[in-house]
Amino acid sequence: MEADNDRLGKSGSGPAAQRAPTRAVAYRTDQRIAVLGLGYVGLPLAIAFAKAGRNVLGVDVDARKVAQLNAGVSHIADVPSDDVAQVVQAGAFAATVNYDALRDRDVIFICVPTPFDAMRAPDLSYVVSAVEGIQPCLSRGQLVILQSTTYPGTTQEIVQPILERSGLKAGVDFDLAFCPERIDPGRTDWTVANTPRVVGGVTPEGTQRAAVVLGALGAPVHCVSSPRVAEMTKLLENIFRSVNIALVNELALLSERMGIDIWEVIEAAKTKPFGFMPFTPGAGVGGHCIGVDPYYLSWKAREYDFYTRFIELAAEMNQSMPFHVLDLIEQALDRVHIALCDATVMVLGVAFKRDVDDPRNSPAERVIELLLRRGAKVTYHDPYVPRFHVGGSVFYRKPVELLSQPLSESNLHRVHCAVIVTGHRAVDYGFVVRTVPAVVDCCNATAAVDGDKRHVVRLGVGR
Incomplete structure (x- = not known):
């Protein structure tokens, strides 16, 4: 007691x-x-x-x-x-x-x-x-x-x-x-x-x-x-993350234009022992909560004639990132003189976060749909997600079930561009960089890879 x-x-x-x-x-x-x-x-x-x-x-x-x-x-x-x-x-x-x-x-x-x-x-x-x-x-x-x-x-x-x-x-x-x-x-x-x-x-x-x-x-x-306070607590916790992820995503886009490495900036800012919490950019947000909860609150707020513009702006920023990733893929393919409609693209990591088997609302879903709509042939590799469903949406009408493909040399030799959406630690990114002619890195997974990386396009890094 x-x-x-x-x-x-x-x-x-x-x-x-x-x-x-x-x-x-x-x-x-x-x-x-x-x-x-x-x-x-x-x-x-x-x-x-x-x-x-x-x-x-x-x-x-x-x-x-x-x-x-x-x-x-x-x-x-x-x-x-x-x-x-x-x-x-x-x-x-x-x-x-x-x-x-x-x-x-x-x-x-x-x-x-x-x-x-x-x-x-x-x-x-x-x-x-x-x-x-x-x-x-x-x-x-x-x-x-x-x-x-x-x-x-x-x-x-x-x-x-x-x-x-x-x-x-x-x-x-x-x-x-x-x-x-x-x-x-x-x-x-x-x-x-x-x-x-x-x-x-x-x-x-x-x-x-x-x-x-x-x-x-x-x-x-x-x-x-009350239950209402507890319900709002959960939304605050996740909207806090959504807003801060949107902020760093926006700064990543600006850094690309300014010729700055946002990942280096984040590492430098992390040295401050107070008043800063690190968030990282990426291809979007996923999981059950961060991409969903802001819309629950904004929907309910309208009942009170209140519009959560700040929260919705953050959600809009995060939802736009897969479209930016598509632009980066086209940039990477341009360097090897391959049109997107003629390209085979392998997406690495379709789980919503590193080292988990949960693909719910993963940004990889939208990235793949956009690639399919543009005529690319798409495969994926994820050691945690053996099957992945995309399509059935306004972005790609046909429902598609994809199977994870082995990360073998023969498979990679057929790929024109590898897109790292989720950076699982079990993947050998050095092998990917050495084998595939164009690589788009959305999560800084290739930062520790040695050797020639001129064909690697990193989100948030200006060239």
Whole structure:
């Protein structure tokens, strides 16, 4: 009990800290957990709770994924299969497609995707579907925690009304809260188990109850006054990154015109021990959050007759980078006297960041679509992503599935230009530079390569 309070007693001096709960909060250590959505967010959370001694049920609509997990096989690189097998064999974790199994759970986490549609408007269909699945199974005394990134108001304006169709009232018959996920794929220093959490409930009691549950993972929990504050916190975290990436992308374009190496500038600026945080340019932004979250907030802001021009300008800058990469490819091919429509281009790295297997919203998707539209033949190599889907968009209408090609000498000899979009450490870039007649480096992966690099065009570097 004291240990739990120590972990959560970091709520600061805001409204949540000033308004004490008016009913008793259950501090049970044997609570049965359910996690809806066993993807990049849900599975690490489920396994972390199981390893912390909780009984966890995972629910997912993908029957094949469920069968794999029950066999002890993980589909997420950050969650080793050995960890899954261990908690399955111990009886601490099981997966199902059956929502009825939620009836006897004490806590239900919702960890489903929240993408945007073709017009950059929020797509909450996965959240709505999950909540509608919970509603018939909702039981008195349960705690529901939404973790899917979304705009301020979703928990109380979308989730709460659907759950209350059951006849139960939030804050009276069941508790409801929002806790933003803080997953950074590929990281081993900050994980679900040690990353501090933020949580805001519909009531102070719900907030404290959710904080106790999350505190079982071992990291500090910061309580805020409402779900809306917690929802906005997540957006601030990711919009902060989006804006700063856009700034350095713009400076990279300026550096190219001025004959300056932006990568050298960034390294110099990093020597300042205060007031500076390094961000790097690239072919765009990817992943589930940074390229999506700004649009969630800008869409919601219009309801208040407010236009987030600064945020949207940053998103516009980041979205323009694949088009700039296409210009760099044409420059590189011009030097070897090959027209883009006659060229074979190999994209190196289609995951959204280095050394991960997550290709969601990767800038490589748009780069490849633009190349295909211009008539180039496109292949790719990524040691972490064996298949990659592009097309089906206004940039390239035909849906295309590409297979990762080996980085062999015979394959590279057929390539006119290699484009390094994501710089995986497992790739031998020296071999690429020595073999391919034209190289476009979007992430400074060739900086340490020795030898003749006059045929390498680096994003952010003037010539």
